[in-house]
Amino acid sequence: MKVLIVENKVELAEIWRRHLAREIEQVDIAASADEAIGRVAATDYAVVVIDLSLAEGDSPISVADYVQYRRPDCRIIYVTDRTFFSDGSIFxxxxxxxxxxxxxxxxxxxxxxxxxxxNRS
Incomplete structure (x- = not known):
């Protein structure tokens, strides 16, 4: 299984990557939306983990839209420190x-x- 983490906080992305790499064949990190889109174009990921709090100018939703277009079988997991989507509308x-x-x-x-x-994709 191949996984992409889209997170601009390098330390946090590395923590997640280390935990995932124990059981998963390939775990890549993208620090920006542009980098993530480039990686999704080149690699068939099973799961993309996206921080909804990317740096200003980066759109996590645009990454998800591109994943939907380019890799329709890929699963997305959002990580957030906000309560904005607590009503479930993000789904x-x-x-x-x-x-x-x-x-x-x-x-x-x-x-x-x-x-x-x-494992379900």
Missing amino acids: SITPQLRALVPADSTPEDLAALVEHYG
Whole structure:
């Protein structure tokens, strides 16, 4: 299984990558929306984990839209530190979305979600 983490906080992305790499064949990191789109164009990911709080100018939704267009079987997991989408409306915006998890979730919990949804794609 191949997984992409879209996160501009390098330390956090590395923590997630280390936990995922224990069980997953390939885990890549993209620090921006443009980098993520380039990686999705070149690699058939099973799961893309996207931080909804990317740096200003980067749109996590545009990454998800591109994933939907380019890799329709890919699953998306959003990570957020906001309560803006707590009503579940984000699931209607991103059809491939399988989970919306708090940014303070443990890396083990995130890894379990990635493995669960990645094995279903």
